[in-house]
Amino acid sequence: MREALDPWNFVIAAFAIGIGGTLAMVAWSWLTMRRAEARRDATRQDRAREL
Amino acid sequence: MHRLANPARFLRIARWLTPAFLLSGLVLAGLALGWGLTRVAPDHLMGETVRILFIHVPAAWLGMAGWMTIAGASLAELAWRHPLAGIAARAAAVPGAVFTAICLATGSIWGRPTWGTWWVWDGRLTSMLVLLFLYFGYIALADAAAKQGEGRARVAAIFGLVGAINVPIINRSVVWWNSLHQPPSITMGGSSIDASYLVPLLAATLGSSLIFAGVVLARMRALLADQQAEARLRRKAMAAA
Amino acid sequence: MLVIALAVLAGAALLAAWALRNQASYFYVPSEIVASPPEPGRAVRLGGMVEKGSLRTQADGVTLMFVVGDGKARVPVRFSGIAPSLFVEGSGVVAEGKMRADGTFVADNLLAKHDENYVPRELEDMDQHQARQVVSETR
Numbered sequence: 001m002r003e004a005l006d007p008w009n010f011v012i013a014a015f016a017i018g019i020g021g022t023l024a025m026v027a028w029s030w031l032t033m034r035r036a037e038a039r040r041d042a043t044r045q046d047r048a049r050e051l
Numbered sequence: 052m053h054r055l056a057n058p059a060r061f062l063r064i065a066r067w068l069t070p071a072f073l074l075s076g077l078v079l080a081g082l083a084l085g086w087g088l089t090r091v092a093p094d095h096l097m098g099e100t101v102r103i104l105f106i107h108v109p110a111a112w113l114g115m116a117g118w119m120t121i122a123g124a125s126l127a128e129l130a131w132r133h134p135l136a137g138i139a140a141r142a143a144a145v146p147g148a149v150f151t152a153i154c155l156a157t158g159s160i161w162g163r164p165t166w167g168t169w170w171v172w173d174g175r176l177t178s179m180l181v182l183l184f185l186y187f188g189y190i191a192l193a194d195a196a197a198k199q200g201e202g203r204a205r206v207a208a209i210f211g212l213v214g215a216i217n218v219p220i221i222n223r224s225v226v227w228w229n230s231l232h233q234p235p236s237i238t239m240g241g242s243s244i245d246a247s248y249l250v251p252l253l254a255a256t257l258g259s260s261l262i263f264a265g266v267v268l269a270r271m272r273a274l275l276a277d278q279q280a281e282a283r284l285r286r287k288a289m290a291a292a
Numbered sequence: 293m294l295v296i297a298l299a300v301l302a303g304a305a306l307l308a309a310w311a312l313r314n315q316a317s318y319f320y321v322p323s324e325i326v327a328s329p330p331e332p333g334r335a336v337r338l339g340g341m342v343e344k345g346s347l348r349t350q351a352d353g354v355t356l357m358f359v360v361g362d363g364k365a366r367v368p369v370r371f372s373g374i375a376p377s378l379f380v381e382g383s384g385v386v387a388e389g390k391m392r393a394d395g396t397f398v399a400d401n402l403l404a405k406h407d408e409n410y411v412p413r414e415l416e417d418m419d420q421h422q423a424r425q426v427v428s429e430t431r
Contacts, residue, residue, distance in 0.1 A: 014156075015102075017106075022153070029266045036277050039277075043280045094410055095412065095413045165376070165378050166376060166405065174316050227316075229317040229318050231319075243408050245410055245412055248412075
């Protein structure tokens with residue numbers, strides 16, 4: 001008796017994890033970078049009293 | 052090298068290089084994966100599941116390359132006190148860990164239909180899991196060190212250097228020990244991967260590497276910006292007091 | 293100081309890797325099993341190539357008999373159950389199970405071990421020359 005699994009389920013799952021993980025990482029790193037740079041630029045303008 | 056050491060000069064270059072790396076990497080990797088998913092022929096033995104190659108192999112390469120980045124930058128930090136080196140080492144940790152996790156997850160998914168198991172404790176799989184835990188340890192250590200300042204940063208750098216021992220172990224594990232994982236397909240002597248797989252594989256690897264470089268630059272900019280913002284707030288607090 | 297510490301750590305890691313070299317193997321090959329047979333009943337893994345022409349399915353339809361070899365020694369194996377789809381003659385296998393006193397290996401699980409070659413199905417039966425011809429024709 002030999003196993004007969006549908007290979008496409010595994011292919012789709014692997015691509016979903018790989019692509020989803022990579023895109024999530026790119027989006028997260030881009031957004032945290034933008035937020036951090038916006039915060040720095042806010043401290044640069046002399047608005048210390050408002051912060 | 053030291054021309055790049057100046058954070059202002061680095062930021063001027065990274066401002067356009069970050070989106071350039073990310074966009075070109077996403078386009079190239081996307082095309083290569085689309086081709087690999089729809090255009091290549093099934094493998095003689097494993098059939099359709101061979102397509103997982105195009106996700107799994109670039110992730111494995113970047114998981115290891117990520118730690119070599121940490122180790123190289125840590126060495127520069129310890130030996131030459133390079134001002135951006137510590138930032139670069141910390142920036143490589145998250146993308147390296149993400150690619151290592153993708154490598155482990157897709158490898159597991161690939162193992163089930165081909166080997167007949169989700170996981171085995173053989174040399175290759177175990178040493179790759181150790182790499183993921185090393186990343187977790189490094190991220191925790193480097194973040195804690197960054198909050199406490201100068202002296203502690205050396206501890207994270209030493210950890211980054213020592214952990215690099217695991218990378219050649221991963222690489223050689225399938226040669227040193229009998230393992231369920233097959234030996235390397237691409238060696239100095241050539242490749243045992245047919246060209247119809249090898250070309251999209253190399254394209255996906257190059258594209259993923261560009262994405263990795265773009266994410267490292269984005270993380271470096273974020274860490275630098277945090278550092279600068281905190282330094283300014285501290286100065287202002289001192290001036291006010 | 294730092295250099296010395298790193299050198300010591302690197303040395304320790306290399307030593308550990310060296311020590312692991314002979315311990316961390318995932319399976320035994322047939323020549324090791326034949327040279328020093330594990331005591332019957334101890335759980336071990338046997339890995340090697342499924343010899344071409346050796347695979348037989350018993351009358352019950354679920355019991356497989358085959359021979360695992362490594363070029364130097366051969367071990368007969370019996371397995372009842374579902375084999376992975378890549379389990380074929382002439383390819384690699386890792387069998388989990390026990391050695392019996394009569395020299396057969398009784399497996400309760402089979403894992404398929406494939407090699408490092410990735411070749412499309414259509415090209416497999418051709419030799420290099422034919423394959424090159426096909427490639428040049430499709431250009």
